[in-house]
Amino acid sequence: MNNERLKKFNKWWKTNHHYKLAHRWLVKHTKRCIHNYHIAPEQFDHAKSVMKRYNSSEYKRLNRADAEFLWRLTHPTVNQRRERLLATAAFFDSVADHSKLNK
Numbered sequence: 001m002n003n004e005r006l007k008k009f010n011k012w013w014k015t016n017h018h019y020k021l022a023h024r025w026l027v028k029h030t031k032r033c034i035h036n037y038h039i040a041p042e043q044f045d046h047a048k049s050v051m052k053r054y055n056s057s058e059y060k061r062l063n064r065a066d067a068e069f070l071w072r073l074t075h076p077t078v079n080q081r082r083e084r085l086l087a088t089a090a091f092f093d094s095v096a097d098h099s100k101l102n103k
Helices: 002-016 020-036 041-056 064-074 078-102
Strands: none
Touching: 002 020, 002 064, 020 041, 020 064, 041 064
8 A cells, every 4th residue: 555655656746747737736734634633743744844945935845755745645545534533533423422521
């Protein structure tokens, strides 16, 4: 599963490493994923720093390592997707319980 994901990233990188719109697409979708799903704080901080560096740069390009990190966040494996959904559901459930107690 990880080999397939890396092959798809390598294919995407080979065709889009000079294409600015593809880099922008990756950054925008990563932003959507990190704010919609409950991910680890280290990954959140690293993704935010990569996106901030990309958005504030004069020549907007990602390097391969940063692009691969963002790709892995936006294209999770089946197990990672399931864990994210369960973690997000548990987080929203605890928020709902907390708001009920405060009423």
